[in-house]
Amino acid sequence: MSVPESLNPSLVVPCLPRTVALLMSELVASEPLMARLNQLFGSDPGLAAMLLQRANDTRHGACREVAGVPQALALLPVAALRELVAAAPVGTAGRSVYGMDLPQFWRYSLNTARLARSLAGIAFLNPLAAYTAGLLHAVGELVIHRCEGERIDSLNARRGPFSLRRCELERQEFGYCYAQVSAGLAKRWRLPQVLVETLCYQADPLDNESYEPLASVLHLAVWRARAREARLSERELAVTYPDEVGVTLGLDIDTVLQQDPINWKPHCDDE
Known part of the structure; x- marks a missing residue:
């Protein structure tokens, strides 16, 4: 962790x-x-x-x-x-984090937080913790981009930082993924244990023996936000929906899709 x-x-x-x-x-x-x-x-x-x-x-x-x-x-x-x-470090679009589009990172993180909060409310879980988890879930990606140098270029060329398979590919390439790093940072920041576990198991929420349901909420929110970044079609949404995770919360794909934020943070080319 x-x-x-x-x-x-x-x-x-x-x-x-x-x-x-x-x-x-x-x-x-x-x-x-x-x-x-x-x-x-x-x-x-x-x-x-x-x-x-x-x-x-x-x-x-x-x-x-x-x-x-x-x-x-x-x-x-x-x-x-x-x-x-x-004392806040101000980011810039092109220089703050090697290989990372920061405006996309900020937009995507906020969209995920909004989705996680909405889904947590339906599942009768803590919407405040869910929102925080959604907002911080990808900070580990910034660490990886800063520390892996040219290796990150090869990975980004195959799949972007916010693709649905990102955790899987990072494990294959580096032996760890952004979820573990995000959890490690949360622990270092002394954030509540529920947030640390939610971040750690966000990619595989059913692999945690103690099972933290907020990890399943975050998993679904991440799926939806990344699906939007990829502009998936209705068929692609149906094929990629994590049914097993949804079942644990009693949430089917239609329910998840209905929780789209009222105001998605727009893609640059949507503005």
Whole structure:
């Protein structure tokens, strides 16, 4: 479950420049709007990771593990939020992570989070934890891109970073996949164990002996979000739908497809 030793164990997740700018503007006020802060922190994997890591730091004395952005915002003072945003690493489209399209990463992660939250609600699971898992589930991909160098080029040429078979191909190529790395980072950030397990088993939720149902929720959300990135046809959706995972939650393909976000974050060529 830990980050493989061959990888750099530290990771600064690049943040969306526009979101950082909007947060800095909002935090100038003596009493920032919590709803606005929740929206902005919850739309960016890097900012959410920084916020949750800070909130789960033992120095803040949280009485329970913090699994979502609203909980973290309620715990941390405004001064700490200002400090956090001021230190946020701003990403750029072409240089921050080798071989990774960051705008696609940000868009895809937010779409997955929205889907996971919706599916968790139907399955009577924690939608807040599901949203966080969806937002952070692919951060391990950034580590792999930064550390594997030219090897990642060969893999990306065969299948893009958000293809349905990505975990399988990464295991074949590297001996591990982004799910393991994401879980290792969550553990390093002291995030709740439910998030660590959900991230770790997202690709194979039924392989976990203790079975964490949120991993199945995330698996379905990832399938749907990646299917959209690939622009799969109705037939391809039917063929690739993970029926066995859906059965564990009582969710068939029609139910999953009906949970599409009201406002998908658009592809660049859709804008």
